[in-house]
Each structure stands twice: as structure tokens, then as C-alpha cells.
Amino acid sequence: MKTFKVGDRVMVDEGLERGKGSATITSVGALYDFIVHHDDGDDWAYNKDELTLLEDTMEYTKDGVTYRQLKDITVKALVLAGADDEYVEYFGMDYNITEQIWLRIAIDFSSRWPERLQWLVDQGFVEVVEEIDINQILNSSGIDVRHSGVLAEKSVFLSSRYFWTLEVDDEGIQCLVPKRK
DSSP: OOOOOTTOEEEEOTTOSSOOEEEEEEEEOSSSSEEEEETTSOEEEEOGGGEEEOGGGSEEEETTEEEEEOSOOOHHHHHHTTOOHHHHHHHHSOOOOOGGGHHHHHHHHHTTSHHHHHHHHHTTSEEEEEEOOHHHHHHHTTEEEOOSSTTGGGOEEEOTTEEEEEEEOTTSOEEEEEEEO
16 A cells, blocks of 8 residues: 655545545645645545555656656646747647646656746746756766767767676566676
């Protein structure tokens, strides 16, 4: 059973009279397990068996930065927040997609312009959860970043300090594993 905590994004059981849809847990309740703030602005109390965690669909990592969605990213919400016309047009196109991938699309599109990515943060659509120094991780793992050559800005290579073997893990995934020489 998943343990919920304040700040978790949840989907509320749609059969309830108190509200439905996505929300954020804001506090621990007295009579009920949790108080949640719905994206539409209402606050209601729920027991944990009435909530479904949205954690896996509400965080996205791009270029070493993990973003957490704080409220729904919809065309209406973007317009009300004052997004520019090009931004709204991009999201207004018919993608025939589910709501769960709006975060990924918003971050991927916005990352082309740092000011748009910052605007998403400033307007409260997303927050930065974690920034990772990808170079530090790569260098400590035996994967080196290219510093010269035509592909320098978009490539890494396997360090010759290690023997590299291809192994299959317990889930059947092939992994490249370094071993010190």
C-alpha cells in the first residue's frame, strides 16, 4: 500500500460528492486522512483509499532537471495565466493525447526558450524538484563527456579505464556494466 504525503499529486475517486479530478495533498486531516486542494480551487477531505497517486505521470526530467506538475496544464489555464499566442496555439493543436503527457509536452516545448520554462515555474504550473549535474554522474560512472570533435556537444563515450560487459538484469533488461581494469 502506498504511503501518501503532503505535496503528492493525486486523482480523487470520481464517484464522490465532494469533488473529483486531480488535486494536491495539502495537509493531514483529523476526521479524514488528508485534506486536498483540487486544481479547480476547492479543498476537501478524503481517506487514503479514495485517492490514487499520480506521481509517475506528474514528474518529468529534461536535461538533468526534474519538474513536478503542480496544476493542470490546459489551453484554458495557459490563457488565464497570460501565455503568449504562440504558446497557446501550440497547446491548442489537436494532439489526440491524454492529459497525463501534457507535462512532458510543456517541458519539451518550453525548454527551447528558457524564459518560457521559467514562466511555467513562475505561474505555478510546475516546480523544479531536482537539478542533476549530468557531467558528474557520467564521469563517476565510467562514461566520459566528449570535449572536442564534431560531436562534442551531443555525445559521450565509454572510458577505457574499464572493461565493459553486457549483462541481463533480473527484469530482462540488457545493461552495459563497467568493471575496473
